[in-house]
Amino acid sequence: MTAETIHIEFQVEGGNFSRAGYPSSEVKKRLKQLNVDGSVIKRTVVALYEAEVNIVAHAYRGLISVDIDEHKILIRLTDEGPGIPDIKKAMEIGYSTATPEVREMGFGAGMGLSNMNSNADRLEITSKVGQGTTVEIVNFFHK
Amino acid sequence: MNVSQLAGLLGLRVFGGETGLGNEINGGYTSDLLSDVMGHANAGCVWVTLQTHKNVLAIASLKELAAVVIVKGYQPEPDMLEQSSIEGIPVLGTSEEAFEITGKIYQLLNG
Ligand SMILES: Nc1ncnc2c1ncn2[C@@H]1O[C@H](COP(=O)(O)OP(=O)(O)OP(=O)(O)O)[C@@H](O)[C@H]1O
Ligand SMILES: [Mg+2]
Numbered sequence: 001m002t003a004e005t006i007h008i009e010f011q012v013e014g015g016n017f018s019r020a021g022y023p024s025s026e027v028k029k030r031l032k033q034l035n036v037d038g039s040v041i042k043r044t045v046v047a048l049y050e051a052e053v054n055i056v057a058h059a060y061r062g063l064i065s066v067d068i069d070e071h072k073i074l075i076r077l078t079d080e081g082p083g084i085p086d087i088k089k090a091m092e093i094g095y096s097t098a099t100p101e102v103r104e105m106g107f108g109a110g111m112g113l114s115n116m117n118s119n120a121d122r123l124e125i126t127s128k129v130g131q132g133t134t135v136e137i138v139n140f141f142h143k
Numbered sequence: 144m145n146v147s148q149l150a151g152l153l154g155l156r157v158f159g160g161e162t163g164l165g166n167e168i169n170g171g172y173t174s175d176l177l178s179d180v181m182g183h184a185n186a187g188c189v190w191v192t193l194q195t196h197k198n199v200l201a202i203a204s205l206k207e208l209a210a211v212v213i214v215k216g217y218q219p220e221p222d223m224l225e226q227s228s229i230e231g232i233p234v235l236g237t238s239e240e241a242f243e244i245t246g247k248i249y250q251l252l253n254g
Binding site for chain 2: 017050110115
């Protein structure tokens with residue numbers, strides 16, 4: 001593998017589910033091109049998808065910034081939104097504030113943060129109520 | 144068993160994604176909760192669900208699922224169908240309920 005680094009950014013629009021999954025699918029392609037281990041790609045895609053959909057479902061707009069070097073992928077998602085008052089509670093499986101419309105689509109099971117937690121080597125969430133949320137995901141290519 | 148064989152044996156309707164009919168099936172997952180599937184379905188599974196929108200295909204593609212089976216005679220929305228051909232992941236349909244079709248798929252794969 002070369003020492004080349006890759007930087008990609010994506011805009012995310014709150015409420016627009018029709019584009020959800022695009023960043024994950026782009027990142028998946030890039031990681032495949034770089035011959036990253038398949039299980040790392042799978043984990044990364046799950047964590048990124050859940051984090052992206054959380055912006056779509058719960059926030060107003062956001063930015064995803066992805067940095068890939070020879071050892072790891074670092075994904076930072078920052079959004080403008082309501083923020084998360086109690087992150088520990090939000091992490092519990094089954095806790096969700098999703099609207100009825102969002103639940104009708106099959107989102108809102110309260111499992112996304114738990115999926116992110118089990119598919120990221122490092123997960124950091126910081127949030128300011130009334131301002132927004134930042135999620136940082138790191139996955140390493142070699143254990 | 145591949146998707147085409149499964150569809151033939153169970154009389155499933157093929158709505159779209161025909162280029163993926165040769166996808167090999169190695170299991171199944173039945174759920175209408177997208178994060179549940181995201182977290183727990185394995186590559187090569189058929190996904191049985193009553194959801195009929197495009198995000199189903201986004202998840203099926205990211206998880207490299209073999210096919211989606213829509214139950215109870217529901218029809219896929221047009222953008223779900225479109226995504227199905229783009230991704231080459233077949234969307235199949237049955238008039239049966241999730242319990243029944245899941246049981247039949249299980250028997251075919253494990254019988
Ligand atoms: N970016 C965010 N902005 C504001 N609130 C958020 C954000 N991400 C998560 N939350 C809060 O945390 C809760 C739990 O999130 P989680 O992803 O686990 O479940 P969900 O999104 O409600 O449902 P699922 O992910 O299963 O479809 C959300 O319902 C919401 O209240
Ligand atoms: Mg979520």
